[in-house]
Amino acid sequence: MNPSQHVDRLIRKLETLAALSDEEKQALRGLPLTVKAFKADQDILREGDNPAECCLVLEGMVFRYLMLDDGRRQIMGFYIPGDIPDLQSLHITTMDHSVASLVPTTVAFIPHQSLNELNARHPTIANALWRDTIVDAAMFRLWMVGLGQKSAHERLAHVLCELLVRFKAVGLAEDEQTCAFPITQTELGDALGLTTVHVNRVIQDLRRDGLITLGRGSLCINDWERLRQRAKFNPLYLHLDGREARP
């Protein structure tokens, strides 16, 4: 991946949030990016940090999580290339959770100062970024609905639907029904509020019913419509606006 592709990833993501003029794209290309590689399972940001930059995912995959004192861990979201998982640090200085890599990952750090200057000069970009934090919040709300109201089967099906749709939205799905899935069953459990054992049993049910093929870092949804029904998945909350979200 060469440097100009780095910012293209960001532009492509922002274009899912707002239409950008050539001038605005040019301004984005002027952002100073510091690229850094992480191995799998490394913290990129930790609870309590006061970062002076935001991190844009270029390759790989990251997740946000909060660890409780007694070792319980809640994973709050998975992030794919083009996402800026700590955009909120622009406005709340202290991280109230951590961000870590799921697999070997490269990220680009963008100084808060550069982003603030960009926002001051280009309100469209500022609004697109604001919109991104708002869509983030919409995803949290929907995960809350899952954790509070849905069964283990519905929750698991939902996260599978969500990831395929999001990969497709940024053009990174392998094909119409297949995408990367480097998430272990333990991590899935921490995301869904379930134990590893139970996640395993539910996955086997989905496999047995012919809905998915899951393994070796890859997810294939063999029967989108039935999985969608089982998950009660409705992509409205992703606010992908017009960009069709149906595999």
Added chain:
Amino acid sequence: MNPSQHVDRLIRKLETLAALSDEEKQALRGLPLTVKAFKADQDILREGDNPAECCLVLEGMVFRYLMLDDGRRQIMGFYIPGDIPDLQSLHITTMDHSVASLVPTTVAFIPHQSLNELNARHPTIANALWRDTIVDAAMFRLWMVGLGQKSAHERLAHVLCELLVRFKAVGLAEDEQTCAFPITQTELGDALGLTTVHVNRVIQDLRRDGLITLGRGSLCINDWERLRQRAKFNPLYLHLDGREARP
């Protein structure tokens, strides 16, 4: 409550998010507010709506919720005077959830256009509002942690701690340990992912242990420190320290 107090409620809230100059406060006072009263249990906004204005809570209390097809309901947050529960509608046009009154409530509607003009002219206010949506997201994340990882006892204790702290932050607590609590056990259940029956049993445990007095629309936390420990409550996520970030 007279008209000038309406906007004061908003100013007081925004001052928990950023320091405001006199000029900025003056600009806020120029906002056109349309005040409207709602009875208890009325929808103020519904999933699917495309509102052209934001609603500021003046008196009473509201909550956000999402209803699933089969009648299950997840409540996503409770909002008190000074809060703008649908601020995100400025940037995502279609409501992906509903907002309703818990008790008789008055709200002020502020046209999106006025807010956008204000934001264009006063970056500090725009950033304060952005920050508000980000703090909102932080609250969703913490609720997620509760729903995913915590026991019924921890969750219930947590929501009680949160509400008292938030009432105190905007000066609306009755005293140091008492605030309004017009939430039924059914509603608490829908917020915490529990049944009414179980909520009731947990409340009784907390009462039996002398931690709270709860009833008749009022909550008194008799032993803050023990309740806080039981909830593992840490108010960091509310980001009430204000003015953290001034780009």
Added chain:
DNA sequence: CGGACCGTTGAGTAGAGTCAATGTGGGTGG
């Protein structure tokens, strides 16, 4: 070849749900 990590399986348990009935206080209409 051995360890580490992840996935899989089985047996027993418990936290929370379900169903159903009863208690209680505030509001309302006759």
Added chain:
DNA sequence: CCACCCACATTGACTCTACTCAACGGTCCG
């Protein structure tokens, strides 16, 4: 003013989803 109603709170008995504990299997990799 009283009787009734209704929403909310409370209680008990029973059930079930998901958890716990524990062991075993597969695969990658040094």
